[in-house]
Amino acid sequence: MNGFGQRLAAMDWRALMRLNLFAGPVLIILILSMMVLPLPPFVLDLLFTFNIALSLMVLLVSMFALKPLDFAAFPSVLLFTTLLRLSLNVASTRVVLLQGHQGGDAAGKVIEAFGHFLVGGNFAVGLVVFLILVIINFMVITKGAGRIAEVSARFTLDAMPGKQMAIDADLNAGLIGEDEARRRRAEIAQEADFYGSMDGASKFVRGDAVAGLLITVVNIVGGLLIGVLQHDLSFANAAHTYVLLAIGDGLVAQIPALVISTAAGVTVSRANTEQDVGQQMISQLFVNPQVLLLSGAVMALLGLVPGMPNLVFLLFAALLVGLGWTQLRRRALAQAAPAAAETVAPVASEAPEASWEDVQLVDTLGLEVGHRLIPLVDHRQQGELLGRIKSVRKKFAQELGFLPPVVHIRDNLELGPHTYTISLKGAEIGRAEVFPGKWLAIDPGQVSGTVEGTATTDPAFGLPAVWIDGGQREHAQVFGYTVVDVSTVVATHLNHLMHLHAAEMLGRDEMRKLLDRLGDDYKPLVEEVVPKLVPLTALQRICQNLLDEEVSIRDLVSILDTLAAEAAQPQDVEALTAQVRIALGRAIVQPWFPGRGEMRVIGLDARLEQVLTQALGGNGALEPGLAEILLEQTREALTRQEAAGDPPVMVVAHALRPLLAGFLRRRLRQLVVLSQAEIPDDRILRVTTVVGARG
The missing domain is CATH 1.20.120 (Four Helix Bundle (Hemerythrin (Met), subunit A))
Structure with a gap:
């Protein structure tokens, strides 16, 4: 019987819904028929x-x-x-x-x-x-x-x-x-x-x-x-x-x-x-006692004027004064309670106490835009920047092996109307101006003509560029310019800065999530290495060292395997990082030299390498004159390497790689320093440019 009643109720509800569907048309027909x-x-x-x-x-x-x-x-x-x-x-x-x-x-x-x-x-x-x-x-x-x-x-x-x-x-x-x-x-x-x-x-x-x-x-x-x-x-x-x-x-x-x-x-x-x-x-008309009392006083004065309906005016005057007096009493009682609390605790300050709600946490990644750039991040105005940023984060995760933080986007009226800034942990790391409706024509170095527009530089890589109108887009492409829209400019700039500062974005929470991603299949390996052999903070530091030189940490299993074999002997983080780089050698080389062709690289002169080895065996620091010559000749070698169309890669002895990578990459971010031990045995190495050959 209960089941029958439920079915009957369901049928009644469906019938009511069908009636609701016809209510509007039937009502219109009845109205028009009248x-x-x-x-x-x-x-x-x-x-x-x-x-x-x-x-x-x-x-x-x-x-x-x-x-x-x-x-x-x-x-x-x-x-x-x-x-x-x-x-x-x-x-x-x-x-x-x-x-x-x-x-x-x-x-x-x-x-x-x-x-x-x-x-x-x-x-x-x-x-x-x-x-x-x-x-x-x-x-x-x-x-x-x-x-x-x-x-x-x-x-x-x-x-x-x-x-x-x-x-x-x-x-x-x-x-x-x-x-x-x-x-x-x-x-x-x-x-x-x-x-x-x-x-x-x-x-x-x-x-x-x-x-x-x-x-x-x-x-x-x-x-x-x-x-x-x-x-x-x-x-x-x-x-x-x-x-x-x-x-x-x-x-x-x-x-x-x-x-x-x-x-x-x-x-x-x-x-x-x-x-x-x-x-x-x-709540808003009868809440202010001053308004009620003054209104009552005016009504009382009007009620005392001869010839006016005195009873009515005085009645409303008494009512308003009574309401005002009541509101004054309530306000006095409300103020008496805090006064009593101050009497008990006289040291209390009038200002409210600070709380954890007053602490404003900084955003790991932030993007602030001027008011003219708001349409770029508005879906209703066909703004594409939000979609580009999502694609940048996804590509970053696929390339470097961890999910970057969310980009917090805000408008900032203090910025110029066409200005945007990119911040990392509250500090600005990038700023540029873009112009919606225009295109950025970037000169890659081999253009065959010029285009009219506003000269500028590409915010991501510093290449010379020109802001042009849409009508000149095809002409610029014919001349050899790389022409991109505003959303692509901002997204490329953000992607470049994220890669440069990838190490700073890898925190302990991201490190734990990476280990959790390995799942049950690699759980014994994780338990063997972390934290028995390598603390989580040390593993995080090793991964940060890799990311600092744009080495992907996607192959976390190989990293843990290497640490399981090498960390049994006490070693510092830098030495463990060098061992991990050797294990990841093929993955490090592959982005710069795909396939199995020969590797055309920059090398060191034998005498310079000997001098650097002696410096490393001493106090581990470079003499200022030697450092200046090394930097100058490396910059020249990079120019010749890029002119020949070869990657900006230098190969040095394994013991020298940390020293030169730390010294040269701080000044030449485009340079990649590899050790000979990181080169796979089946790859052919050819030194095309030598640093130190001029003595």
Whole structure:
């Protein structure tokens, strides 16, 4: 029986959902049919009453909504209610003109009540009241709500790029997930659509007010003509009957229209808070005791003026003064508690105590952009930089073997409009200017012509470059320039700096995650090496040494195998790094000399190598004159090597590699220093340039 009841409930729910699907089309068809089909007076009474109840419900929903999007269906509701009122106007006009000569209740009890009871049966008073309602609705409420909706829509659209960038920054920072980011983006888009729809929907209400006025005029003129000419009524009787019916019909439509317009004004003029409109008004109007006391004093003075309604003014003065006095008492009690606490602990300072919430942690990687560069990181403006940064991080992880930190992107109004900066652990490591809409033509050194534009340098590698317009792109490519867009410039600069500072981005947490990535298959190897033979900090330092010379640590298994074999004897981190480099020799050589061809490298003169070996055996430092000559000749060798199209690789004796790598790479970042022990046995080595041959 219980299972049958559940199936029945599920069937009822599905049936209800199907009815909801047809509710909108059926309602539109019914509304439009009322304009064509004649309706009896009783049905008109039901529909007019439903219209009044619906307008009150809309007003209450708008009053209790905490933010405009809580009533996101309001523009559609506004359209439906406007169509309903116009359809009722058409249906009631038909009944009034056809049966108005039969008496005041010919068009239904509701129209009769509004025509007789609300205006006392005086059609002149009713006409004035109707015109006043139309003026209030058309000139004040609807016009103001439409203007607010228009301005809100404009400001919402202007604020969308900043909001989208804030969401992307939180997503990149890991503060929110993909689902939350998707929900926030949808909410921002829905907010813009809502205010845009409200701007358009307000035109329906203004048009409805004009239509109500014209329909009433038509009813009065048509009723007079029909009553006098067709039903032989006197002009006075026809005016009394048809004008009252027309006024009642207009009032029964305009009052709900006024309520709906008020609801529209409430919806678009409210602020996004955790309170509804009533709570906001009470909490902000009656919270200041000075305002209440001064208002009460002014009302009391007016109440003492001879000829004024003294009782009413003095009553409100007493009420305001009482409320102000109550607020003063509450404020005094609220201030007494902190004063008592200060008495117990007199050394307490007025300033709040510092807490851990005041500590601002620095971002490992940060990108700050000027306001002109915001479209580059905004999806809605077809900004491609965010996608490029994701690709850069993915490629970095595939090449070097660990996941770099998330790039936190922010706008910075203190920067130049076209300037961006890249920071590492709060310190700036790169800065450049880019110009959206232009292209950067980079001179690789063998261009055959020149292009017009703004001369600059490539921010990543310092090559001469020119900012050009899109129309010169093909010409620059023909001349041999490398032409890239703005997003590629920034992404390339970021990628270059990430590779240069890869060692600084490898922390202990990343090291643990790398070990966890090895899984259960290599768990015995990990347990054998870390921390029994090599502490985690030492393993991290070895990997940092490799990364500092752009050696990938993807082959972590080989690194651990080497440490398992070599770390049994006490050795320092530098010696272990040298052993690991020998084990990774083939992987180190492969990026510079792919395939199995001969390796054309820079070498050292035998006499210079002997002098360096003696220096290493002494105090381990280079004599200043020797260091200067070595640096100068190495720079010249690099120039000849690059001119010949060979990689900037120097091969030295194994014992000399740490010394020369540490000395030369600090000054010549493009130089790669390998040891002879790192070269695989099956590779052919050819020295094409010798350092020290000139003595």
